[in-house]
Amino acid sequence: MWPDPTPIYTTTNKTTIYAAKGGKSQFNFKVQYKEPRKRMRTPKHIHLIIDLFMKKTGNRDLTIELVEHFINEIVLKVKPSNTNPPTLQIFKPRHVGKFIGLDKYGEYPIDFLLVVTEMIMIQEKTNYPNGVMNLKIFNSFKNEADIFSIVSAATFTGR
DSSP states (O other): OOOSSEEEEEOTTSOEEEEEEOSSSTTOEEEEEEOTTSOEEOOOHHHHHHHHHHHHHHOHHHHHHHHHHIIIIIITTOOOOOSSSOOOSSOOGGGSGGGGGGGGSSSSOHHHHHHHHHHHHHHHHHHOTTOOHHHHHHHHHHTTOOHHHHHHHHHOOOO
16 A cells, blocks of 8 residues: 555645545556645646646747647656556656746646646556547647637546
8 A cells, every 4th residue: 555645746836746546446546736835636637728728828839849748758658557656757857948938827837737747647548548538638739729629628527
């Protein structure tokens, strides 16, 4: 049994990202985070997409590059977790530098987005090895689909 929740990474603004044991499978986990002086929260796809729209308003080209990084360097490369707790597979602090200019837009810093996106992708690959929801959402964003379509995909619950 692993300690619950387990810190995975602390961002430059002192937000700690955690993995907590989930119940869907042996290696299932949920991603959570805690900002200083706030309660523990669970990020959802819609939170990331809204932040990306805010960043895109500030710097469209760099935001599209960030989403391409999500797709090519995270979504298509992470593997399912086979450890409790999971570990980061891709993220390195040096990945932040290229996108640091986006920190002045939106709610979340770049290191938070990179780590949370990776953790969500590891979670998806662990629970749904053939799942492509995140890939579709990021591709829709990159290809400038309308906001309704992207938000609908990000909030789809499978019902």
